[in-house]
Amino acid sequence: MPTTRRPRVLIVNCYFPETREPLQLKNEMPMPLAPIHLAGWFAADRCEIRLHNEVSHGFLEVFRPDWLSWPDVIVFCGLTPAFDRMLHISAYARTRNPRVITVAGGLAVRSLRRYASGLFDYTTTGDVEDIREIIREALGPEYVAEQMRPRYDLADWLGPWIGYVESSRNCNFRCSFCTLTADGRPYQVHGAEFLRQQIVALGRRRLIHIADNQFAGPDRQSFRDRVAVLKEMREAGHFQYWAGFVTDAFMWDDENLALAQESGCISLLIGVESFDEIWLRKMNKAQNVRQSQVDLIRRCLEAGILFQYGLVFDPTSRSVEEMHRELLAIADEPAIPAPNFIFSAIPFPGTPLFHEVWDRGLILPGTKIRDLEGSTLSLQPLDSVETAAGFLRNGKNLRGHRGPFLRHQIRMLRRYRKHLSATQKAVSWLTLGSIMSPQALSNTRYLLKGRPRRTHISTTDRLDVVYTPRFPIAAQYEGYFQPTQVTNMAGHLNETIAEDLLDTRYRRQAAV
Ligand code: B12
Ligand code: SF4
DSSP states (O other): OOSSSOOEEEEEEEOOOTTSSOOOOTTOSSOOOHHHHHHHTBOTTTOEEEEEEHHHHOOHHHHOGGGGGSOSEEEEEEOGGGHHHHHHHHHHHHHHOTTOEEEEOSHHHHHTHHHHTTTSSEEOOSOGGGHHHHHHHHTOGGGBOSSOOOOGGGOTTSTTTEEEEOOEESOSOOOTTOHHHHHOOOOEEOOHHHHHHHHHHHOSEEEEEEOOSOSSOSOHHHHHHHHHHHHHHHHTTSEEEEEEEEOGGGGGSHHHHHHHHHTTEEEEEEEEEOSOHHHHHHTTOGGGTSSOHHHHHHHHHHTTOEEEEEEEEOTTTSOHHHHHHHHHHHHTOTTSOOOSEEEEOOOOTTSHHHHHHHHTTOBOTTOBGGGTTSSSBOBOOSSOHHHHHHHHHTGGGTTTOHHHHHHHHHHHHHHTTTTSOHHHHHHHHHHHHHHHSHHHHHOGGGTTOOOOOOOOBTTTOOOOGGGSOSSOOOGGGGGGGSOOBSBOTTSOBOGGGHHHHTOOHHHHHHHO
């Protein structure tokens, strides 16, 4: 690395858009926080730092090709399906600068930790703080920040209205399809002080989005402390509203809803996943069957908090007809809002679900890590493959139910008219718009863009254009553009990553 200038650090949040096209989804919500925290660990006065978020900025080599030769160090983060993007960018950067240092972490690396360790200079399955050790070793101790300060100033995708903070990590539940169950880390709460520091660093915002998987957790005192910080900072004018993720357990106690509402909570996103009790129990999501979900939803909305949720389509145990029946039942019930999103069950590496579907021979041939993003069928369905994929192409965006859901929206908002503010009603309309037309709302430039041709089946779906190198690549990195397979076309597990896919950490943890 040149000694005459400060080291250049590029932090990339890798991402594949659902449509498999090069898009810049500027209005997507929520946005990733890890790049902002990672950047905070590099000494600001000694390093030049740039952030690229592929969710909002699009594929790096397509939208900012000149950045590929800029860095001395590239740090990657991203979701499990984005793993191949880390390889693509590494191939370009290493071709242009053979001395570039590549560092990879986050969910993609946690899912494929053994395999990943051979492909980058540094890999880590740790939390953002682990970047300190890597900076120390790769650059020297003087390049580590004395105190982490989240670099919201570098995150140009945030805009002036919305900010993201983290107040806890991991989750205290163990749903069998969840990647956090495979990870098996304990639920961990940051002190209320760290929450305060992040809000101060953000500057004034309209909405603070708490990125935690599970804002409340089992420790009531820590929840009260963090809500007290939110209340105090809201009163001091730092923000107007906050939103976050919780589970059904949060609504068992009306006091939680009251505390949240008093501190400015505008909406909560809750993993309903399904209204089918048998399926929920099978997925070890017993927290969702203890009390009537419809009652809990009603209580949340009547407490003046918008209830937002997603539904899971598990094609191995629920037919498309059942899914349509579930949607019709929701559209018929004004006490429940429409879902924010619907996604297919995903066999994330190392989860109990992965083990189950693999043992039953249900993973489709030709499934790739890239397919594990919720809009692609990767499991043998009860219906025909085409019927199940048709649901992902249409039902997932409420096609076939739009009239009933528009009428339902009016009835639902009328029902809660005294409980919800005009802003909440507007947000509710936006979320209905975003399930019906996610791409258009994520960037209004794509309003008139047609739907791309896709099969929505992992065996046959086309790959994104970025799997074909745009620029010449050194011969040793050509393999980086081959998709990382989960199964080959004969349906056998990819031996290179089999150990990661069949990781049994969650079993060992359960046995402790
Ligand atoms: C923001 C977000 C999104 C955003 C952007 C995601 C992105 N990174 O590109 C959007 C809206 C696009 C999204 C989409 C989806 N998401 Co999402 N999302 C989140 C969310 C709410 C917050 C992530 C976050 O910023 N967390 C805070 C930061 C600080 O932590 P972190 O990113 O988890 O990273 C931690 C460690 O991994 C580590 N780390 C991360 N990177 C690095 C790098 C280095 C070098 C180091 C040292 C450490 C490190 O440090 C952090 C802790 O300190 C999480 C839930 C959550 N609370 O984590 C779900 C979550 C990540 N999403 C999830 C899922 C299932 C999805 C979808 C499949 C769901 C769907 N609706 O269809 C889609 C996939 C879409 C696609 N095309 O790929 C799962 C994980 C899936 C997985 N294994 O990849 C999560 C965990 C939710 C859950 N509990 O199930 N998501
Ligand atoms: S409650 Fe949510 S975050 Fe926690 S294990 Fe279940 S799906 Fe994952």
